[in-house]
Amino acid sequence: MSNLSGYDSEVVGFESVTRNKSSESDNGTQTSEFAEVGASSQTNLSVDSGCNVTPEDLNVTESVLRQYPPPGLNGFLRRVVPAMMDQLNQNDKEIIDNSSDSDDEELVSAKLFQEVEVKTEHRLGSGDHQSPCVLSLSWSSAGNSLAVSIGYTHHENWCEHDGLIRIFTVKRTAGDKLVQALDITEKNCxxxxxxxxxxAALLAYATTSGEVVICNLRNSLDYHEGAQLTSPSGCHGSKRVSALLWADQSLANIFLTMQIKNTGKRRGAADQILFSSGSDGTINVWQVNSSSKVFENVVSYAVNGSRKLATPDITCFDFIKSYPLRPSDDKVADDVFVVGTKSGALYLCRTKSCRQIAGSNVLDPVYEVLEGHSTCILEVAFSLQRPGVFASVSIDSELKVYDMNQAAPLKVICLDVPISSMCxxxxxxxxxxLGLAADPQRKHSLAVYNVCSGRTLPVDGFAGEGTVTSLSVNQSGSCRIAAGDSASIVRVWDLPSRKIRLSSEDLEF
Known part of the structure; x- marks a missing residue:
């Protein structure tokens, strides 16, 4: 201790060793004895009791209560029980038919809703030996009105016949059947x-002389009094209009925006876009408004017009179906359309990448020529569910399925029946x-095909003998198919399309 100073900041350290010692032990016990005791009981004793009462045992004064069975019961049961049993039998049959354990395909039957012979009272032509036929059909958006065009398919030089459009409307007073409501006449077919x-009230029609007309049928009694709008004269070179198509809302917005940029005019709330193609190889885009009396050209396309080639005779065209809510992987360009021609060529076109034709305001929209058909293309249409997929059918009964991302077809189906239309x-x-042409060896007018598997689906009930000249399928509500033939007869079928069973293999190309 003598070496320590008196400062508080100095510290002394030394080792400390304990001398105490303690012991630690762990003990554990476990018993292996375990017992479970359970008891259960069940009674099998049951008692059924009942009693019978006769009318004499009833202590009532009303004589009606003493009657057995009660008055009117037998008559009520006779009216109700047969319908109930039929419904129960039908439900049992549907359950059996819809069973996935069955290997046999279900035969779907189409029901003939109505057959109408479109008779013409006025003169459709003179000096002709051919008979008028159904040229075109169209269902209204509500599905309660059908427009039918009657005329001639062949003309030697130019059309000298009167055209007729007959409007049929479903009337409850007529048992929910199609009833003639209005006739529209034209100076050409x-x-x-x-x-x-x-x-639903907006109808467009086109003539063989190149005119396009808009009708507002909201008040059908005075549709002649200013309710019709006609395209400017000379469009499509005064030649036959070969196809008409209304734009959906998303496609219409593209061209209405284009019109605003070109003219500087504000668009109306009721403005619509209509496409028309002619046999002169042109496609016109029209801005129409029946309320404001607007019928103006937005843009004109000349298919393959920038190349020094023969002008194609357009027979059909269709725009791609766009759905904004589709997944990003399924989204495709929304400005694509395909054009079919009389020579069998197929042109893939785009509205946003066109070439200006020198010396005019006409545009050439073609950006790719596909491997088409060898004969006239009757119809071309994009799929309603598959993005970028479309089908085309030619006059030699060849059906092809394409993907817009490749030039070669996905599927080529050579059918053994004559084809006249497709939808x-x-x-x-x-x-x-498919609408079928006249054939003495068959007794049906329509056929249903699966384009993925290339086979005919088992659908029965499409009875008919004439050549189907026009076909239209109602896209709203129930699947109702209208077909007009060469004898001016319109047949309407109800097809239970939801009963058509498709396997996973039937949905893949």
Whole structure:
């Protein structure tokens, strides 16, 4: 201690060793004895009791209560029980038919809703030996009105016949049947009729002389008094209009925006876009408004017009179906359309990448020529469910399925029946309805095909013998198919399309 100073900041350290010692032990016990005791009981004793009462045992004064059975019961049961038993039997049959354990395909039967012979009272032509036929059909967006065009398919030089459009409307007073409501006459044959897909009262039609006409049928009694709008004279070179198509809302916005940029005019709330193609190789885009009396050209396309080639005779065209809510992987360009021609060539076109034709305001929209058909293309249509997929059918009964991303077809189907028209079936991504030409060896007018598997689907009930000249499928509500033939007869069928069973293999190309 003598070496320590008196400062508080100095510290002394030394080792400390304990001398105490303690012991630690762990103990554990476990018993292996375990017992479970359970008891259960069940009674099998049951008692059934009942009693019978005769009318004499009833201590009532009303004589009606003493009657057994009660008055009217037998008559009520006779009316109700047969219908109940039929419904129960039908439900049992549907359950058995819809069973996935069955290997046999279900035969779907189409029911003939109505057959109408379109008779013409006025003169359609003079000096002709041919008979008028159904040239075009179109369902309204509500599905309660059908427009039918009657005329002639062949003309030697130019059309000298009167055209007729007959409007049929479903009337409850007539048992929900189609009843003649209105006749529209023209000085030439009406080659096409087309209802607007969302405005039920708006009807467009085209003539063999190149005119395009808009009708507002909201008040059908005075449609002649200013309710009709006609395109400017000379469009499509005064030649036959071969196809009409209304634009849906998203496609219409593209061209209405283009019109605003070109003219500086504000668009109206009821403005619509209509496309028309002619046999002179042109496609016109029209801005129409029946309320404001607007019928103006937005832009004109000349298919393959920038190349020094023969002008194609356009027979059909269709725009791609765009759905904004599709997944990003399924989204495709929304400005694509395909054009079919009389020579069998197929042109893939775009509205946003066109070439200006020298010396005019006409544009050439073609950006790719596909491997088409060897003969005239009757119809071309994009799929309603599959993005970028479209089908085309030619006069030699060849059906092809294309993807817009490749030039070669996905599927080539050579059919063994003569084909006259084609239309996609709604709610079925790979099924088309084909109108058949006259054949003495068959007794049906339509056929239903799966374009993925290339086979005919088992659908019965499409009885008919004439050549189907026009076909239209109602896209709203129930699947109702209208077909007009060469004898001016319109047949309407109800097809239970939801009963068409498709396997996973039937949905892949």
């Amino acid at each position: 009406v080659s096409l009729v087309q209802y607007h897909p969302s405005v 996609w079936l709604p709610n079925n991504p790979s099924v088309v309805v």
